[in-house]
Each structure stands twice: as C-alpha cells, then as structure tokens.
Amino acid sequence: MILEKIRKSLRIKLILGSVIIEVIMLGFLLWNNARLINQATFEHATTHLKEIPPLLNNALAPLIFQRDFASVDDFLNDLILDDDHGLRYIIIYDDTGQVFGKKGNIDIGNLPERNDHLFGKIQSKFINSEIPLTLANKEIGIVKFGISLAHLVNSKNSLLEQGILIASMEIIFTILLLGILGFILTRNITELVKGSEKIIKGDYSVKIQSSGSDEIGQLSKSFNAMSEAVQQHLKNLQKSKEKYQQLVDLAQEGIWQIDKNNKTKFVNSSMATILGCSVKEMLGKTIFDFMDDSGIQIANINIERRRKGIKEQHDFEFIHKNGHRIYTTFEMAHILDSEGEFDGAIVGVIDISKRRKAEDKLKISQTRFELAMDASQDGLYDWDLITNDIYFSPGWKKILGFEDHELPNDFSTWESLIKPEDAQRSWEMQQDLVNKKRNRFLIEFKMKHKKGHWVDILSRAKAVFDENDKAVRIVGTHVDITSRKQEERKYKETIESSLDGFWINDTQGNFLEINDAYSKMVGYSHGKLLNMNIKDVEAVEQPEEVKKRIKKIIRDGNGRFESIHKHKNGSLVNVEVSATYNESNDGLFFVFIRDVTDRRKIENQLHQAQKMESIGTLAGGIAHDFNNILSSILGFSELALNSVDKGTEIEDDLQEIRNAGMRAKDLVKQILTFARQSDENVKPIQLNIIAKEVLKFIRSSIPANIQIKDEIISDSFIMGSPTHIHQILMNLFTNAYQAMEEDGGILEVSLNDVVIDKMAMRENLGLSNGDYIEVKVSDTGIGILSENLHTIFEPYFTTKKIGEGTGMGLAVVHGIVESYGGKITVDSKSGVGTTFSIYLPITKKRKIQKSAENQDLPKGNENILFVDDEAPIAKMGSKILQQLGYSVTSRTSSVEALELFRTKPYEFDLVVTDMTMPNMTGDKLATELMKIRSNIPVIICTGYSKKITEEVALEIGIKVLVYKPVVKADLAKTVRKVLDEAKSSS
Incomplete structure (x- = not known):
C-alpha cells in the first residue's frame, strides 16, 4: 500500500529522492572530512617519527661513544618528561645486549615488536620503533622507543562526532523544506495529466488553462505549443510520405517490402522492371515465387542469418x-x-547480373592463369606497398617444399627464408625499382627449402605506379633455377678453364658475368669488371661503329668481328669477338673474346715484310734504270775531263757533273738500303763523316721553319755498317723534323767522345766501362706522352697518323744499337721536345782509304769484249778501257756477243758484260762462254738484280761482280786485277 502510494505520488517521490540525495551527499561529506582528519593525524604522526631519530642520534651517539652514561641518563629523563614527544619508554643497547641506558617499563629481554610503518593510516594508539646510533658512519648502538598517539586519535574521533551531529540536523531541515515545496509544485500538475490523456486519444485540440508565470505555468504553455506542433507535423508527415513515394518510384535501385511471411507489401517500379513484371503482378506474392529451387535454397539460408541479427549483404x-x-x-x-519481433523487412535490391558475368569471366581468366602458373611451376607474389599486405601463391610456396597453409602471407616469411647475404642486395634492387632507378627487377638469390637445402631462385618483378607516379604494388614471379644453376656451374667451370675470355652483358652494356681469362686479358680484377661497362674497355674511337655491330648481332642473333680493348696499364689488346644474343633470356649477350695481339703482330710483320719486299722490288727496278743512266753520266763526264785542259771553266763544269753523279750514286745506294736490299759487313767507320753526309742529304727536304744546329766534334771510329749508321741517323733526324713540321723549331745534332767509368752512369745505361761516342739528336717539337715512353722502342708502336709510319723505325734503331753493344735512351716532355741519346763503343781499328782520284790508274794492252744492251754504256765503257790502253770490242746484244766469241774464242782475254739484258742475261752468257772456253775471265756489271749475288757469281765461275754506276778508277782497278789473276793462274 505504501509503495503504491509512493509510486503514484510525485510529491512523495520528490521528497524521498531529495532526502536520499541529501543523505548521500552528507555521507560523502562526512567521509571526506574523516579522510582529511585521518590524513592530518597520519602526517602529524609521521612527522613526529621523522623528527625523533635524528634528535636521538645527534644527542646520544657522542655520549655513548664517550661512555658518558650519566649524561645519557639525564638526557633520557628529560626526554621522557617532555610531553611534546609523547615517549613512554626508551632503551639503548648494543648488538651484544649490553644496555647503556633506559627509561620506562621496558626490559632488554622483552622488547615489543616494531610497528612504526603507518602505510597511510594509524593502526594503533601506541607505536614501537628503533634506530641505529651512528657516529662517522659507524654503528655504535641501537635505540628502541615507544610513542603514544592517544591524544591524536582522541582528537580525530571528537571531530567526527561533531560532523555527524551537524549532518543529522541538515537532513531533518531538508525534509521539512521539501514537503512544503512539493505541495506548491504538484497542485497544478493534475490539469497537465488530463490534457495528456486527451492527446493520447488523438485529440490534439486540448488547451491547458494556467495563469501562472512560474515553471508550471511555462510547462502548460509549452504543452499547448507542443499540441499545435504535433498537428503541424502530422500534416508535414503526410506530405513527406507522398514525396517519399515519388522518390521510391524513381529510384534506380529496387525497393521491396515484405511482411513476416515474406509476402510482398510494396515494390517500386525499378524492382518490378528487374524481374520483368508489373508492380501489381508482384503484390501479395512471396519472394520465393520469383525463384527456382536453387534460388530458394540460397534465400532461406540468407534470410535465416538475417533473422539471427547477422548484418551482411546477401546475393x-x-x-x-x-x-x-x-x-x-x-x-x-x-x-x-x-514486442520487438520480426514483422517484415524493407529490402534494397541491385541487379548485379552484368557484374556477375564479368566476375565469372575474371574467375575463368584467373583459373587459366593459376593453371598456367601451376604448369610452369612458377610462383607468384603480389606486394601491396600501401597496406604492406603480401600474397604468396601456392606455387611460390611449393617451390620451397611447403603447402599453402604452412607459410603465412607475411613479409617476414620472405625475410626468414632468403639467404642473409642475398637479402640486402635484393632489398636495394627493390628500392631502385620503386624509386624508378631501374625499370624492372631481375635478380638471382637463394632461399631455404623446407628440407633445409638452398634453392636457387630467379625473381622477376614490375612495379605498379598510381597517377601521382608513386609505387603502390610490386608484382613478380619466382622460378626455381636450381637445375639450371647446376648446369651453369658445370658450364662455368668449362668457361673458367678456357684460355679465351668470356663475359655476359645486358643490353645496356653492363657486365653480369666474367671469367678469369678475360680479367687477366685486360688487367682488371673480377669484382672491378662487374662494376664496369663495355664502353670502359672498348678502345674503338667510333661509337657509331660499335652501335652498328650491336644492332647486327641483335638482328642476326650472333656476330663475329675484331676490336681493340684497353688494358688497365694503358696498352691496347687486339681481340677477336664472337657474340650471341639471346632475346628469350632477358636480352643477354654471351661473348667470347680471344686475344689476337700476337697474331696481329705476326700478321703486321708479314704485311710489313711484304710491303718492304714490294718497295724493294720497286727500288730495285728504279736502281737498275737509274744506275744505267748514272753510268753514262759519270763515264762520259770522266772521258770529257781527260779531254779538256786543267783549270778551265769547262773542267769545273764537268767536275760538277761528275760530283752530282756521285751524289746520285749514293742516293741510289741509300734507296736500296732502305728497301733492305743492301747490306754491308761490319768494319771500322768514322761516324762523323756519315753524320755530315746524312745532314747534307736531308737538309734540302726539311721545311724552312726548322733550323739545324750541329756540333760534330768526335772523329773516332766505331765497328759498324755505314748502311746501318745511315739508317739510324736518317730515322732519328726524320722523326725530329716531323715533330716540328707544323710550328717549326730547332733540330740539334751533336757527336762527342765520352768515358763511362762511374758506377751510377754505368748502372743507369747498362754499359761496361770504356770509351764511347755519344750521339744526341734533339728537337723542340710536340714531345712524347709519359705513358708512351716505355713502349716507344716496341715494334709497330707509333704515334703517327695512319699511313704516316710503320712503327718499325725506332724498333730497328734500337735493335742495331743493341747489336753494336751500345745503348739508346730517350728523354721527352709533352709540348717541350725530345732528346734521343745513343752510346756506341769506340774502336782502335782504323781503315783509311786513299782517294782513287789521286792515284795513277793501272793500264794494259789486252783484248776485252764489252757487252751491254744500252748503246751509250757500251760506247762509254769501250772509250774508258781504250784510254787505259786496252783493245776493246763492244756489242749491245748478248746473243751477238756469244756468236762472236764462239767464232773467235781465244781472241779475247776478258769479257765485261751487263747482267740484265734481253734474250740472254749476263750470268747465262757467262755460263755459255765458259762452256766454249773454261778459263775465260768474266766480269758482270749490274745496276740491280735479284738473280745475281757475289756468292752466285763465284759459284758459276764469274770473277768479279761490279755494281753500277762504275767510275773509271774502279773499272781500271777491277779489270787489271782480274787479268793479272788470270795470268797467274794459267
């Protein structure tokens, strides 16, 4: 009865609720006051405990140490009597149990337990504590004391009692006040209740009469306003319903309302269109009426899940x-x-038939891709760089011996299985890929198989970029290449044992693999080459030519050509390159390189020999014809000199003609020397004479902007060949002036005698002690690069343009000088000039010839047959011999001469014949003559002939072989010598 009254009375509820709140608040206030009082009491006790220990230690420790127990007793007595400290007993003792002093009812054998750890509240009115007495950080005794907290606890309890009394009075006053207030508030609420009951019944016209301006009055006014607002809202709701119906009908999405029995209560026109029905046809039918058996089965499952509260989209x-x-x-x-029970549903329906067909096609494509991946036994991975999610296909895991469920699709899987030394390399390449430093990811590394062994993996990948050019995915494949790597290792062993070089490079020219043979070939380490490009070793000066070769190899699949590579030390290596391009293997070039430097040198030597042979043949032909011409010039000039008066102008002119002819004779000799067709035996020669001749010879061919300075002091002899010395000096002089052709300069030549006896000089030159001629040839030309100085004397090394040098000159000079026991050195600075120094040993031997012009020429009266197909030479030879007293018969045909001799074999004492003649050469003529008369002496004269040498001449019985042009003095001595030897032998 009381509870019912309370339930129906707002006034009682208000009073009762207020009292409960007041009691709770006052209770909280009392509790808080008690807590604060207790806290203050605790802090006071704690402070008191903290103050006593230092007081006791400072006062008692010195007295105990000094054993002043009387003062100790006085101090304890004062302390006990002082009520401020609240001490009830105190005792001082050491760890042996000796008591130094005590006050209060306490005994050393019955000490109370320590309880001075308050932990935020006071547990007892009496606290027992102890402290060590220390002096200079050394413990000298123990003080145990008891403190009474009764006065603090009593004060706390008194305050709490006062608080409870005040709270009780406040509660009584509140109940009285709320009773009066409740009566005032509830007297007008009855009208509001009645009005509300009318509104519940649908009468929104009700008005509450209230003249008050207090909260109840305001509530009545608000009630009336609410009634009016509800009426307006009902009108607006009807309009909204009509608009909603229009929106539903216009919606692209199907809207379908069903009742709890799944029957259609409402559908919009879009839903009817999806099923090909009219709205009227669908009303009253269940959703199952539009399904077949399989659709009904799927629908029942989904509807049941939805009834259970599982919120999800359903198909x-x-x-x-x-x-x-x-x-x-x-x-x-x-x-x-x-009652919260299922009473139907509103369903949004979207036709996804087109999307479903697309998904089916995608599934078919995915199935095909998975079958293809499975057939190829490759693995697939897909790494989302935004979410860091990664997918490993079953094939990816199968390569490593795992089933799909055995490895999680997590980046840590890859990190845990890859070989540690390969991880960093792969990670760096991935970073280059996402940063667009490379357009693809291609790497080989090892991963651990489930059984513990390593599997060789070829990983390929591509990055996917968004519209902001930021990498968002990396998609790639793994291929098990273990078998291939095993074959490659066998193949590599074969390659490494090959004497030929081998490398693999990509289409950018970067080396990917190199064997040791090629490393040795170019002087770089294997590791250094792997960080290099083909361009770093190619010495071909035409990049376009290299590009053409590469294009041809890519087009044809292979190619062979010769090239030049640069050695690490700067030297050049001639190589023969055989390359194969494999487009299916990521566009790699497989290249074999053979060092053909030695073969090229041999080929160059052969070419040079053939070239020199051709030059020799040409020079021989020139020499033959030119010597015949010179024979006439020298011969007739000498004949004329014998016919004119001495000291006349005509004699001078004739002498100049003869001198020119002699110079021309030397020129022909030098041409034959250059062509390697003439050689001389080593004999004592004066170097200064040859040096002056060579300087005189080249002076006319040197440009006017080059000045020649000579300091030829030495007149010593050396053992050598004039031809060789001439060749040495011509080569050095020519090199010197060619180095200054463009800008001019000074060519300096000096010959001096030097003595090599000092250790430093001897060791530097590698020569033994002795006297040497020092030949220095200097120029102020372009100089020689320092890196070329060590190869300057090597065969075929040249710094001249193509076609301007053979590269043999200095090599030949070096060889001749070394063969003479000498030394050649070079000192050069690029842009400053060059100095060649030659040291040749001096000989004591001498061979001084008297001038034939100052000697009396030998004469005779014998009969001589003179044969030459050149009529002027035949005439000239006859006249010279006739001036010497001989009887001469001349013929210009070797055949006629043979017939004449055949008819008169004993009429002639000597036959002098040319070598090169038509119909019958001189050697053939001599052979036929000696068949007729075996002891007939024969002299053969030749301008030049490959067929006849002194050795060949002696073999067939020819006495002397004379080289044209033959001057009068040489002819006189030779003829006389042969005739005298013939007489003595007979």
Whole structure:
C-alpha cells in the first residue's frame, strides 16, 4: 500500500529522492572530512617519527661513544618528561645486549615488536620503533622507543562526532523544506495529466488553462505549443510520405517490402522492371515465387542469418519473367513489431547480373592463369606497398617444399627464408625499382627449402605506379633455377678453364658475368669488371661503329668481328669477338673474346715484310734504270775531263757533273738500303763523316721553319755498317723534323767522345766501362706522352697518323744499337721536345782509304769484249778501257756477243758484260762462254738484280761482280786485277 502510494505520488517521490540525495551527499561529506582528519593525524604522526631519530642520534651517539652514561641518563629523563614527544619508554643497547641506558617499563629481554610503518593510516594508539646510533658512519648502538598517539586519535574521533551531529540536523531541515515545496509544485500538475490523456486519444485540440508565470505555468504553455506542433507535423508527415513515394518510384535501385511471411507489401517500379513484371503482378506474392529451387535454397539460408541479427549483404538469384536468371544483391532492414519481433523487412535490391558475368569471366581468366602458373611451376607474389599486405601463391610456396597453409602471407616469411647475404642486395634492387632507378627487377638469390637445402631462385618483378607516379604494388614471379644453376656451374667451370675470355652483358652494356681469362686479358680484377661497362674497355674511337655491330648481332642473333680493348696499364689488346644474343633470356649477350695481339703482330710483320719486299722490288727496278743512266753520266763526264785542259771553266763544269753523279750514286745506294736490299759487313767507320753526309742529304727536304744546329766534334771510329749508321741517323733526324713540321723549331745534332767509368752512369745505361761516342739528336717539337715512353722502342708502336709510319723505325734503331753493344735512351716532355741519346763503343781499328782520284790508274794492252744492251754504256765503257790502253770490242746484244766469241774464242782475254739484258742475261752468257772456253775471265756489271749475288757469281765461275754506276778508277782497278789473276793462274 505504501509503495503504491509512493509510486503514484510525485510529491512523495520528490521528497524521498531529495532526502536520499541529501543523505548521500552528507555521507560523502562526512567521509571526506574523516579522510582529511585521518590524513592530518597520519602526517602529524609521521612527522613526529621523522623528527625523533635524528634528535636521538645527534644527542646520544657522542655520549655513548664517550661512555658518558650519566649524561645519557639525564638526557633520557628529560626526554621522557617532555610531553611534546609523547615517549613512554626508551632503551639503548648494543648488538651484544649490553644496555647503556633506559627509561620506562621496558626490559632488554622483552622488547615489543616494531610497528612504526603507518602505510597511510594509524593502526594503533601506541607505536614501537628503533634506530641505529651512528657516529662517522659507524654503528655504535641501537635505540628502541615507544610513542603514544592517544591524544591524536582522541582528537580525530571528537571531530567526527561533531560532523555527524551537524549532518543529522541538515537532513531533518531538508525534509521539512521539501514537503512544503512539493505541495506548491504538484497542485497544478493534475490539469497537465488530463490534457495528456486527451492527446493520447488523438485529440490534439486540448488547451491547458494556467495563469501562472512560474515553471508550471511555462510547462502548460509549452504543452499547448507542443499540441499545435504535433498537428503541424502530422500534416508535414503526410506530405513527406507522398514525396517519399515519388522518390521510391524513381529510384534506380529496387525497393521491396515484405511482411513476416515474406509476402510482398510494396515494390517500386525499378524492382518490378528487374524481374520483368508489373508492380501489381508482384503484390501479395512471396519472394520465393520469383525463384527456382536453387534460388530458394540460397534465400532461406540468407534470410535465416538475417533473422539471427547477422548484418551482411546477401546475393539472391531470381528468375526473370522471360525465364533467364537474374543475380542480385540484397541490403535488408528488418521491421519489428511492438514486442520487438520480426514483422517484415524493407529490402534494397541491385541487379548485379552484368557484374556477375564479368566476375565469372575474371574467375575463368584467373583459373587459366593459376593453371598456367601451376604448369610452369612458377610462383607468384603480389606486394601491396600501401597496406604492406603480401600474397604468396601456392606455387611460390611449393617451390620451397611447403603447402599453402604452412607459410603465412607475411613479409617476414620472405625475410626468414632468403639467404642473409642475398637479402640486402635484393632489398636495394627493390628500392631502385620503386624509386624508378631501374625499370624492372631481375635478380638471382637463394632461399631455404623446407628440407633445409638452398634453392636457387630467379625473381622477376614490375612495379605498379598510381597517377601521382608513386609505387603502390610490386608484382613478380619466382622460378626455381636450381637445375639450371647446376648446369651453369658445370658450364662455368668449362668457361673458367678456357684460355679465351668470356663475359655476359645486358643490353645496356653492363657486365653480369666474367671469367678469369678475360680479367687477366685486360688487367682488371673480377669484382672491378662487374662494376664496369663495355664502353670502359672498348678502345674503338667510333661509337657509331660499335652501335652498328650491336644492332647486327641483335638482328642476326650472333656476330663475329675484331676490336681493340684497353688494358688497365694503358696498352691496347687486339681481340677477336664472337657474340650471341639471346632475346628469350632477358636480352643477354654471351661473348667470347680471344686475344689476337700476337697474331696481329705476326700478321703486321708479314704485311710489313711484304710491303718492304714490294718497295724493294720497286727500288730495285728504279736502281737498275737509274744506275744505267748514272753510268753514262759519270763515264762520259770522266772521258770529257781527260779531254779538256786543267783549270778551265769547262773542267769545273764537268767536275760538277761528275760530283752530282756521285751524289746520285749514293742516293741510289741509300734507296736500296732502305728497301733492305743492301747490306754491308761490319768494319771500322768514322761516324762523323756519315753524320755530315746524312745532314747534307736531308737538309734540302726539311721545311724552312726548322733550323739545324750541329756540333760534330768526335772523329773516332766505331765497328759498324755505314748502311746501318745511315739508317739510324736518317730515322732519328726524320722523326725530329716531323715533330716540328707544323710550328717549326730547332733540330740539334751533336757527336762527342765520352768515358763511362762511374758506377751510377754505368748502372743507369747498362754499359761496361770504356770509351764511347755519344750521339744526341734533339728537337723542340710536340714531345712524347709519359705513358708512351716505355713502349716507344716496341715494334709497330707509333704515334703517327695512319699511313704516316710503320712503327718499325725506332724498333730497328734500337735493335742495331743493341747489336753494336751500345745503348739508346730517350728523354721527352709533352709540348717541350725530345732528346734521343745513343752510346756506341769506340774502336782502335782504323781503315783509311786513299782517294782513287789521286792515284795513277793501272793500264794494259789486252783484248776485252764489252757487252751491254744500252748503246751509250757500251760506247762509254769501250772509250774508258781504250784510254787505259786496252783493245776493246763492244756489242749491245748478248746473243751477238756469244756468236762472236764462239767464232773467235781465244781472241779475247776478258769479257765485261751487263747482267740484265734481253734474250740472254749476263750470268747465262757467262755460263755459255765458259762452256766454249773454261778459263775465260768474266766480269758482270749490274745496276740491280735479284738473280745475281757475289756468292752466285763465284759459284758459276764469274770473277768479279761490279755494281753500277762504275767510275773509271774502279773499272781500271777491277779489270787489271782480274787479268793479272788470270795470268797467274794459267
């Protein structure tokens, strides 16, 4: 009865509720006051405990140490009597149990337990504590004391009692006040209750009469306003319902309302269109009426899940009115009755038939891709760089011996299985890929198999970039190349044992693999080469030519050509390159390189020999014809000199003609020397004479902007060949002036005698002690680069342009000088000039010839047959011999001469014949003559002939072989010598 009254009375509820709140608040206030009082009491006790120990230690420790127990007793007595400290007993003792002093009812054998750890509240009115007495950080005794907290606890309890009394009075006053207030507030509420009951029944016209301006009056006014607002809202709701109906009808999405029995209560026109029906046809039918058996089965499962509160999109399959299948997705919202039970649903339906077909096609494509991946036994991975999610295909895991469920799709899987030394390299390449430093990811590394062994993996990948050019995914494959790597290792062993170089490079020219043979070939370490490009070793000066070669190899699949590579030390290596391009293997070039430097040198030597042979043949032909011409010039000039008066102008002119002819004779000799067709035996020669001749010879061919300075002091002899010395000086002089052709300069030549006896000089030159001629040839030309100085004397090394040098000159000079026991050195600075120094040993031997012009020429009266196909030479030879007293018969045909001799074999004492003649050469003529008369002496004269040498001449019985042009003095001595030897032998 009381509870019912309380339930129906707002006044009682107000009073009772207020009292309860007041009691709770006052209770909280009392509790808080008690807590604060207790806290203050605790802090006071704690402070008191902290103050006593230092007081006791400072006062007692010195007295105990000094054993002043009387003062100790006085101090304890004062302390006990002082009520401020609250001490009830105190005792001082050491660890042996000796008591130094005590006050109060306490005994050393019955000490109370220590309880001075308050932990935020006071547990007892009496506290027992102890402290060590220390002096200079050394413990000298123990003080135990008891403190009474009774006065603090009593004060706390008194304050709490006062608080409870005040709270009780406040509660009584509140109950009285609330009773009066409740009566005032509730007297006008009855009218509001009655008005509310009318509104519940639908009478929104009710008005509450209230003249007050207090809260109840305001509530009455608000009630009236609410009534009016509800009426307006009902009108607006009706309008909104009409608009909603229009929106539903216009929506592209199907909207379908069903009751709790799944019957259609409402559908919009879009839903009817999806199923090919009219709205009227659908009303009253269940959703199952538009499904076949499989669709109904799927729908029942989804509806049951939705009834259980599982919120998710569901796919439903319907049958269109014309018979084909419609795929839809349902978004369902339940309608609940007043008791919260399922009373139907509103469903949003979207036709996803087109999307479903696309998904089916995608599934077929994915299935094909998975079958292809499975057939190829490759693995696939897909790394989302935004979410860091990664997918490893079953094939990826199968390569490593794992089933799909045995490895998580997590980046740590890859990190745990890759060989540690390969991880960093792979990670750096991935970073280059996402930063667009490379356009693809291609790397080989090892990963651990489930059984513990390592598997060789070829990983390829591509990065996917968004519209901001930021990498968002990396998709790639893994291929098990263990078998291939095993074959490669066998193949590599074969390659490494090859004497030929081998490398693999990509289309950018970067080296990917190199064997040791090629490393040795170019002087770089294996590791250094792997960080280099083909361009770093190619010495070909035409990049376009290299590009053409590469294009041809890519087009044809292979190619062979010769090239030049640069050695680390700067030297050049001639190589023969055989390359194969494999487009299917990521566009790699497989290249074999053979060092053909030695073969090229041999070929160059052969070419040079053939070239020199051709030059020799040409020079021989020139020499033959030119010597015949010179024979006439010298011969007739000498004949004329014998016919003119001495000291006349004509004699001078004739002498100049003869001198020119002699110079021309030397020139022909030098041409034959250059062509390697003439050689001389080593004999004592004066170097200064040859040096002056060579300087005189080249002076006319040197440009006017080059000045020649000579300091030829030495007149010593050396053992050598004039031809060789001439060759040495011509080569050095020519090199010197060619170095100054463009800008001019000074060519300096000096010959001096030097003595090599000092250790430093001897060791530097590598020569033994002795006297030497020092030949210095200097120029102020372009100089020689320092890196070329060590190869300057090597065969075929040249710094001249193509076609301007053979590269043999200085090599030949070096060889001749070394063969003479000498030394050649070079000192040069690029842009300053060059100095060549030659040291040749001096000989004591001498061979001084008297001038033939100052000697009396030998004469005779014998009969001589003179044969030459050149009529002027035949005439000239006859006249010279006739001036010497001989009887001469001349013929210009070797055949006629043979016939003449055949008819008169004993009429002639000597036959002098040319070598090169038509119909019958001189050697053939001599042979035929000696068949007729075996002891006939024969002299053969030749301008030049490959067929006849002194050795060949002696073999066939020819006495002397004379080289044209033959001057009068040489002819006189030779003829006389042969005739005298013939007489003595007979």
